[in-house]
Amino acid sequence: MSVVWSGDLLNVDGVMVPVNDWQPGRTLRLQIFVDKKFVEVFADNGKYCITRQVREENVNGTRIALTSLGGTAKLVSFDAWRLGEIEQGMWE
Numbered sequence: 001m002s003v004v005w006s007g008d009l010l011n012v013d014g015v016m017v018p019v020n021d022w023q024p025g026r027t028l029r030l031q032i033f034v035d036k037k038f039v040e041v042f043a044d045n046g047k048y049c050i051t052r053q054v055r056e057e058n059v060n061g062t063r064i065a066l067t068s069l070g071g072t073a074k075l076v077s078f079d080a081w082r083l084g085e086i087e088q089g090m091w092e
Contacts, residue, residue: 012041012050
């Protein structure tokens, strides 16, 4: 699954959301939450959100890659947590 930022458009696995109020030079804050079956991307402090289901062949993946193509990007911080599974029947 890819998350692509092109300066005014956020693309998460083919779902595109225009971020019309972003200005060049301004930091775009992304919060990306990944669990076994879903990826949620929040941009600009939650003003924009895209949720995508992880493809079945990637459900057991354990890696995340960050890449800048055709421009510069700066990773300011990165936090990762390994979460435990919810108990069976918790939501029934």
